[in-house]
Amino acid sequence: MDTLAQLRAGQLRGIRRLDLSAGLTEFPREIFDLADSLEVLNLSANQLRSLPDDLHRLHRLQVLFCSDNAFTELPESLGRCAQLSMVGFKACRIERVSAQALPPRLRWLILTDNRIEHLPQALGERPHLQKLMLSGNRLRQLPASLANAPQLELIRVAANQLSELPHWLLALPKLAWLAYAGNPLEADLTHAAPAPAIAWAQLHLQQPLGEGASGVIHQATWQAPGQAPQDVAVKLYKGSMTSDGSPLHEMHACIRAALHPNLIGVHGQVSDHPEGRAALVMELIGPHYRNLAGLPSLASCTRDVYPQGWRLSAEVALTIALGIASVAAHLHGQGLNHGDLYGHNILFNPQGHCLLGDFGAAAGYDPAHSPVAGALQRIEVRAFGILLGELLERIDGGLGAQDREQLQSLQERCCQPQVMGRPGFSAIERELGELKLQPPASA
Known part of the structure; x- marks a missing residue:
């Protein structure tokens, strides 16, 4: 954590990231002295109520965290920051979000745990929007303009006042991770x-x-x-x-x-x-199990991070894929959407046996409500398709050309943009279970 004294003494010149939590009630103007280098600014856990109108002077700023402050509205000065792509205002007191507060390059927006009842239609007019965190507000509906958000992959709208999931939401071509528990629409867990x-x-x-x-x-x-x-x-x-x-x-x-x-x-x-x-x-899980992947980074946004150069055998990769397809089919049979099907929520051992954990984004639904249930299940299938692609990229030998082609075809079908054109998990499980690994042609 940086200090206000360091900032005022000019000791932080040239830094790319500033983390400042010092009970601030006003934005320190000395931050502008860092304009030629500053890309990430974290002012969380202060007592700020506003940001300066000339915030755009931080012309390299890409990421801004202002969580746990006293804002009642999202500052409109954000909308004039040309490079700002990630905005985090969690657990403030925000009631109002205007169109003018949304940066043109917005990619990742965190407004969790506020008092927001309405969002502007301009939110769906941000073509880079990929990750949207809105849990713990007072929303009764979402902007219909989000139907035109081509890159939107992750949405968190749990603990709001939504009475239905809009048809356009269930048809978004890239949506893979959806959390909606704690709304009137949800089947009660x-x-x-x-x-x-x-x-x-x-x-x-x-x-x-x-x-x-x-x-x-x-x-x-x-x-x-x-x-x-x-x-x-x-x-x-x-x-x-x-x-x-x-x-x-x-x-x-x-x-x-x-x-x-x-x-x-x-x-x-x-x-x-x-x-x-x-x-x-x-x-209690033994120490021989470890996480398959690391959490997404600021740069990767919705994608897990894997150790550079890490590889696994075809047999282990297929065992993991089959295990996750099986447990996902089981959960859907229980009327339960996991909502966070990611490598970082999977533990695996050297033989490839895996365990799916972290049910924080899980939500119930009525399996008998076939149109909604089918769409929810196939949104999660896309998350599996992304995971399968990540496994395929890291297989180190042991996979023949025919097997790779078949797995690649399955991965593409799981990720295709037509939601209801994707296979269900029972079909995926059968296809993976029938796959007999053939040795590579060079073996």
Whole structure:
């Protein structure tokens, strides 16, 4: 974290990124001294209510974070920043977003956890728009102009007041990741059979294993009455809104997902946490499992990041693809849309067995409502197609030309722009299961 003293002393000249959290109530004018180099500006966790009208003087600025401030409207000075493509104003107090506040090159907009009731039609007139985070607002509808957003791939509209998903939304040619839980339109996840109750006194928490936006996972020992102790993982959920939606919706989705070989098993739900926190007791995953990919970066936007030069065998890649297709088919059979089918949410071991996790963006739907259900399922198929393409790019030998051609054809069908022209996951699972790897021609 940079300091205001460093900025005022001129010690930060030439930097490309500035992170400044110092209880600011006004925009420091000294930031303009960095105009010839500054590309990323993070002013989150301050007390700002406005930005200067001449913000466009930061002519190289591409990314602006102003979350956890006191804004009541999205500053219109943003719209005059010619290079600004990523804008983040999460957990402010924003009620108003005008067309003038939207930069021409807008690619990634984060307005999670505000008080927004209406968005301007100009939002759909930003041709580079790719990622839109709107969970935790008061929206009753989305701008119909978004039907013409050709690059839009990820939308988060959970915990709003939407009574339906517009037909144009379900037909967007590139949409692959959609979160909509906690709206009146959603099938209620809490109607699923409850998980077994586990008393807090039966658990002994140990070291934390990881922390995400929705909660903290601890390793723990669970000893039920009359049973030998066993190692488990306990996820303690937070109460705050995440970019995907409510953490409690995530917990109910994990319960509804039920059992599958490619899911992390849920033993039960903590019934009596001393602070009233929601918690799940889950299967402990061994250290030989690791994440398939890293989170998207500022540059990649909607695409996972893989280690440079990383490769895997054709057998492992196919095992992963088949496992994810199988679990996705299972979830859709439960009336559950994962909403975040990404490599970074997949754990895998050296043999290729994989586990799909992170149900923060999951949402329920009525499988009997065939037009909507079919579209939701095939939006997720496109996410799988992107994942399959990422696996194919990294296969290191062991894949013959005929197999590669067949997998490439499947990947293209999963990603085709006509949503209902994509195969369903049951068909994908069958096709992958029937594939018999042939040795490369050079073998």
